[in-house]
Amino acid sequence: MMTLRAIALIATGLVFGLGGIAAAHHSGAAYDREHLRTTEGTVKTVNWTNPHITFVIECDAKGGAPVQTMVFEVSSPGVLTRSGWTKRSLQPGDHAVFHYAPLRDGNPGGFLLKVDLPNGQVLSFTLQPSDQ
Amino acid sequence: MNTFTTFCTVAALITVSVISRASAAPADFDGVWIPDVKDQHRQETANVPPWKPEIVPQVAHMAAEEKAGRPFLVLSHCLPHGMPSWMLISHNAFEWLTTPGRVTLLGEVDGNRMRRIYTDGRSHPDDPDLTLHGDSIGHWDGDVLVVDTTAIMPQAYIAISEAIGIPNDGDMHIVERFHLAQPNVLHDDLEITAPKVLTASWKTTRIFRRYPDRHYEITEGECEQEDLVPGKDQYGNDIFFSHPQNPDGSVSTK
Numbered sequence: 136m137m138t139l140r141a142i143a144l145i146a147t148g149l150v151f152g153l154g155g156i157a158a159a160h161h162s163g164a165a166y167d168r169e170h171l172r173t174t175e176g177t178v179k180t181v182n183w184t185n186p187h188i189t190f191v192i193e194c195d196a197k198g199g200a201p202v203q204t205m206v207f208e209v210s211s212p213g214v215l216t217r218s219g220w221t222k223r224s225l226q227p228g229d230h231a232v233f234h235y236a237p238l239r240d241g242n243p244g245g246f247l248l249k250v251d252l253p254n255g256q257v258l259s260f261t262l263q264p265s266d267q
Numbered sequence: 268m269n270t271f272t273t274f275c276t277v278a279a280l281i282t283v284s285v286i287s288r289a290s291a292a293p294a295d296f297d298g299v300w301i302p303d304v305k306d307q308h309r310q311e312t313a314n315v316p317p318w319k320p321e322i323v324p325q326v327a328h329m330a331a332e333e334k335a336g337r338p339f340l341v342l343s344h345c346l347p348h349g350m351p352s353w354m355l356i357s358h359n360a361f362e363w364l365t366t367p368g369r370v371t372l373l374g375e376v377d378g379n380r381m382r383r384i385y386t387d388g389r390s391h392p393d394d395p396d397l398t399l400h401g402d403s404i405g406h407w408d409g410d411v412l413v414v415d416t417t418a419i420m421p422q423a424y425i426a427i428s429e430a431i432g433i434p435n436d437g438d439m440h441i442v443e444r445f446h447l448a449q450p451n452v453l454h455d456d457l458e459i460t461a462p463k464v465l466t467a468s469w470k471t472t473r474i475f476r477r478y479p480d481r482h483y484e485i486t487e488g489e490c491e492q493e494d495l496v497p498g499k500d501q502y503g504n505d506i507f508f509s510h511p512q513n514p515d516g517s518v519s520t521k
Contacts, residue, residue, distance in 0.1 A: 161338050185488040
């Protein structure tokens with residue numbers, strides 16, 4: 136049985152054609168920032184790693200749609216730490232609203248931009264601290 | 268005897284004086300510096316390198332691939348950025364440490380993001396081993412740290428973005444002038460000479476900002492950690508395990 140991490144890495148690997156280079160630090164060109172989306176779901180896996188962090192999310196089943204596993208990529212531990220995150224900001228089992236730029240190729244996933252937690256806390260990040 | 272003692276004392280004082288002059292740091296650059304990524308993006312089109320004619324189609328292809336959502340991976344396999352790409356395109360912070368005779372730049376993502384810039388008056392080695400960051404020597408010109416870097420691997424990219432970079436192909440020489448444009452704004456004026464891929468030296472500037480009130484630190488990280496998973500050994504110790512690789516390069520934890 137394929138694990139969620141395997142699903143995650145295969146999905147990410149599909150973006151770049153080769154799973155073996157999925158861990159590369161790369162341009163954000165694979166993501167469509169002109170058509171941002173939102174989904175609700177539960178965190179299944181946290182990969183707090185360089186060069187990019189990934190979260191595997193199981194989206195809520197709504198309107199008869201099947202449960203879908205999505206992979207969200209986000210910036211690096213250094214950038215998120217300076218933006219106020221810790222490794223524990225999002226943990227497996229956490230339910231939240233995820234705002235993301237979807238993958239251009241239609242695969243389930245995208246680049247995570249913001250997370251709304253049930254307690255009202257908003258998790259986001261910036262490369263440019265002057266913007267904060 | 269007295270003459271000999273006097274000679275030794277004078278010689279020692281001269282030596283100390285030379286070393287002090289060579290390593291003195293008249294400007295305070297210490298701290299964590301964060302790249303101005305917005306300016307990096309502006310520079311992608313505002314000041315492009317003078318690529319040789321045979322290189323231009325390669326750059327155009329990379330730009331087209333990025334526009335199509337298939338970015339070329341300038342940074343892959345957990346290799347460091349190398350020089351000059353670290354200074355040109357990194358989105359991550361570095362820490363500047365000034366110590367006698369040396370400046371050290373510590374980067375993020377893993378321990379290989381490090382530059383040692385010697386300010387003790389030494390010259391470049393005669394027969395250096397090539398590295399991704401090269402051999403750097405520096406001297407202070409007033410409040411400007413001038414850094415001369417050679418011995419860079421030919422595979423090190425001259426990158427203008429994370430999706431567009433050309434290997435320097437050898438014999439690259441970089442001169443940088445680090446100076447404070449404002450108390451917490453560092454400019455790195457680079458002059459990159461790469462005769463295999465550029466028609467002339469390329470001059471460009473990158474901006475880094477310091478936020479002393481926010482007490483930023485660079486974070487520890489290992490790029491290879493992506494391929495590991497936490498677990499326990501037979502004694503119950505916390506260790507990392509390697510993921511077995513599937514034929515397609517993906518990782519399975521079963």
